[in-house]
Amino acid sequence: MANSANTPLNNPDPNWVWATPAIGVPWCTCGVDPLTKQPPHQVTRPLVTKYVTETLGSLPERMTNREIALVVQSLWRFPDITPPIAESLMRSVKAVNAQMAEDYPLATAMAAVKHFSNTWAGDDRP
Numbered sequence: 001m002a003n004s005a006n007t008p009l010n011n012p013d014p015n016w017v018w019a020t021p022a023i024g025v026p027w028c029t030c031g032v033d034p035l036t037k038q039p040p041h042q043v044t045r046p047l048v049t050k051y052v053t054e055t056l057g058s059l060p061e062r063m064t065n066r067e068i069a070l071v072v073q074s075l076w077r078f079p080d081i082t083p084p085i086a087e088s089l090m091r092s093v094k095a096v097n098a099q100m101a102e103d104y105p106l107a108t109a110m111a112a113v114k115h116f117s118n119t120w121a122g123d124d125r126p
Contacts, residue, residue, distance in 0.1 A: 007095075012097065012098060013111060014096040014097070014108045014110075014111030014112075015107075015111070016106055017095075017096055017111040017114050017115045017118070018044075018045055018111070018114060019119070020115075020118055020123040022042065022043075022117070022118045022119075023118060023119060024117075024119045024120040024121045025120050025121055025122065025126050026060045027041070027042075027043050027075070027117050032122060036063065037049070041077065042073070043113075043114055043117035043118070045110065045114070046115075048071070048075070048110045048113050048114055051071050051074055051100065051105075051111070051113075052071050052075065052110065052113075055067075055070050055071045056070070060104060060106060061106060062098045062103040062104060062105055062106065062109070063104055063106060063109035064088075064102065064103045065100070065102075065103075067091065068093065068104075068112055068113060069086070069089060070079050070087070071109075072089060072111050072113055072116055072117075074091070075113065075117070076117075076120070079080070084122045085120075088116060088119065088120055088122065089112070090117065090120075091100075091114050091119070092112045092113075092115035092116040093112045095112075096108055096112050096115055097112070098116050107120070
């Protein structure tokens with residue numbers, strides 16, 4: 001039996017991603033906090049919300065893969081989405097949604113941005 005677009009497999013609860021530590025390249029280039037050894041500016045839900053609103057003009061109910069990529073591009077100040085960035089972004093979408101889809105609920109899309117920001121290990125940053 002095929003899964004519909006709203007089954008738990010396609011839309012699992014993405015909230016776990018907000019509690020995971022960053023293991024990739026830090027989004028913030030301010031250095032590290034001497035006490036926590038973490039960058040002082042983490043990618044948080046309010047920060048992702050700000051970038052979604054700035055990039056798309058509002059907070060939509062659902063976001064496409066292209067819209068998620070545009071938010072990541074804006075947040076990380078990438079000049080464009082290169083193949084390594086696209087591959088990492090696809091892994092992040094699959095991590096929070098189990099599989100790729102045409103679009104995602106806002107919470108899932110924002111979690112994909114957070115997951116990408118926590119795990120991006122590339123060097124395509126300008």
